Amino acid sequence: MPLIAPSVLAADFTNLTSEVRKVNESDADWFHLDVMDGRFVPNISFGQFIVKAIESIAEKPLDLHLMIVEPEKYVPEFAAAGADVITVHYEACPHLHRNIHQIKDLGKTAGVAINPHTPVQVLRDVINDIDMVCIMSVNPGFGGQKFIQKTYDKVRQLRQMAAEHQCENLLIEIDGGVSMANATELIQAGADVLVAGSAVFRADDPQKVIRDLKNAGQHTTQI
């Protein structure tokens, strides 16, 4: 079964406690937290202060997606704020290998995200160093965008590349425009973690959407 990580970016921030509680009481696996700096992406979201506040009421691991330049300046603070998984962007890291090991040295799960125009092959020489790859299925910066169809191919290519490098435990996360319209095909292609913002928090029954996403791969086993 895939791991489901609701993206808090789409939550109602005037009611954050009740939004976090909905996820606590659901079948979700992680909280996905999107940090945006207005430099790497054209939008600003929230920082350590909010992450720490969410951590104080969250009962599931925090999956932190850093859409920021120079993430090495902030990784220690976010780790201290309670992040469990820390993902940096390939495109924002000229010294990616160093960034990955900074996260691992802090005892955290290290992820690398790639933008829609970035081929999975650029990660070949670090694939053995990382725990997770986040394939962006929209251009990062905003919730509620349309899923990019090319993502399926990228998942298959990455799954094959991981197998070639004996990285069977590499997690493949998909972020952006995920819903029941694409969840099953993503899981079939080899995705392990589905991030969903609007599909969860804008639904009448977020917990049902989480449950449906979790079960989306159920009837897809090879015949």
Ligand code: DX5
């Ligand atoms: C986009 C963020 C996503 C976003 C997903 O830059 O990284 O995590 O919150 O939101 P939806 O599911 O609405 O596309």
Ligand code: ZN
């Ligand atoms: Zn994200």
